[in-house]
Amino acid sequence: MDKRTKVFICAAASYWFLSVMAIIGRSRKRKRVARREGITYAPMFERDRKRIEYLNDKIWRNDTTCVNMLRMNKARFFRFCQLFRDHALLEDTIHMCVEQQVAMFLHTVGHNVRNRVIATNFGRSGETVGRYFNKVLHAIGELREDYIRPPSLDTPAKIEGDTRWYPYFKDCIGALDGTHIRATIPKEMQHAFRGRYKHCTQNVLAAVDFDQKFTYVFAGWEGTAHDALVLRDALACEDGLRVPQGNSLTYVLSINLFIKITGSLRCNLTTHHMLGKYYLVDAGYGAKPGFLPPFRAVRYHLNEWGRNPVQNKKELFNRRHCSLRIIVEQAFGALKRRFKVLDDASPFFPYETQVDIVIACCIIHNWVIEDGSDEFNEPDDNDENTQDTIYAGTTSENAIMLAFRQGLADQMWADRQSHGN
Incomplete structure (x- = not known):
């Protein structure tokens, strides 16, 4: 095989290798582009709006509804939430305020319903419901010494x-x-x-x-x-x-x-x-x-x-x-x-x-x-x-x-x- 033929074969092999790599690169790029296009924050804002609407319409619309759903009236519920803020036991997150966290907890213990029911009603995932349930439970437990106290020694x-x-x-x-x-x-x-x-x-x-x-x-x-x-x-x-x-x-x-x-x-x-x-x-x-x-x-x-x-x-x-x-x-x-x-x-x-x-x-x-x-x-x-x-x-x-x-x-x-x- 002469020198010219060898150069031709090497050039053809290099072209084939570069073509394959280009195809693979374009395929990965398309996948990355598709993945990026799937991430959008617009629906999250809409979902947050619907969550707040559910709370306003179905939870604390009036005292009767609030008592039925959360086992306490509206004014008392918001004072209860403020209690956690005052003691720095709970805080608002990007997509969930303290009121939503406490409402999910109270609805769960007030009616003994499963996480999947709370997740559906409040528009959350089961993992989110369980995580915040445990956070609120721990926060309430921190108040034990403040609210379960020995009785007064005076005559009742x-x-x-x-x-x-x-x-x-x-x-x-x-x-x-x-x-x-x-x-x-x-x-x-x-x-x-x-x-x-x-x-x-x-x-x-x-x-x-x-x-x-x-x-x-x-x-x-x-x-x-x-x-x-x-x-x-x-x-x-x-x-x-x-x-x-x-x-x-x-x-x-x-x-x-x-x-x-x-x-x-x-x-x-x-x-x-x-x-x-x-x-x-x-x-x-x-x-x-x-x-x-x-x-x-x-x-x-x-x-x-x-x-x-x-x-x-x-x-x-x-x-x-x-x-x-x-x-x-x-x-x-x-x-x-x-x-x-x-x-x-x-x-x-x-x-x-x-x-x-x-x-x-x-x-x-x-x-x-x-x-x-x-x-x-x-x-x-x-x-x-x-x-x-x-x-x-x-x-x-x-x-x-x-x-x-x-x-x-x-x-x-x-x-x-x-x-x-």
Whole structure:
């Protein structure tokens, strides 16, 4: 092969190689151009406009619609959103303001709907809904110490202003009880959460004051756990439930000496001061320092001025005890009416998130009460509808609290017989 032929072949090969590379380059360029042409910001502005229109027309059009959708009226909702701005817990993003973030959260817990429903209604992706739900949940949890506070040690106005309860319960600081919240649990663990209900539940212990505000919430126990066991764990926790009491040594020695001398523990200022404060509880918890239950096996579902008047001091005590303790049932009722995620079908979240949701709902409940009247509070003064649940296997009761309860019942009955109150 001569030199001229070799040059011709090399030139042809070079031309072929360059032609192939040019074709590949044009193909990649067309793909890049096509990709760039697919990115446009104009539809995002239109989508944001439609999102705001949905909020204006379907969420906070008026108070009735806002309560139905977000479980609070318009003015209260915007004050609630401002709370997060003031505490620097939430902030507006490029395409989502704080109001939209909070609205999605409240609609979810208020109606127990799935992320895909919220995503469709609010024009968001499922990932966006889940991400902002967790952000709002965390922000509400940061307010726990501000809104779930220990009760005041002063005599509650509700007790002080009524001769049925004053001075007998003047050192009572609230009522304590447990409630069962529906839970979604992995199949292999469901046996521990399915107790007296057909569905799985978590056992939530809570204390409330006489304004229906939660002063302590302990969530996460299995539905099969006994209420007394949950209370014992709450008392054992480092940052758990605390009931203000008198000096322990003076308390025990003084009460024992008083009982030996008088044979009973009368309701007077001295014994009240020595015993300290206490919560009203049902019979399932038993009598122990700081917790006062009713008498067991004694009726109290009575109409005092009806056909079944009270017959003795224990019935009188139980009736008045119940009429005060019902405040915790009313608080649970208002909480579950507002947030259907606590009372409807099983929630669609991991169990750890379900526990956090219970705490968050209690925080919102307290904030609403401090903000003003509660749309979901339906007080029921008819204590005949309450149930005094007595469980088997209750731990031994404290003799001092038993004597204290008997002294209260004696004093109530004596006052009723002499003054008719």
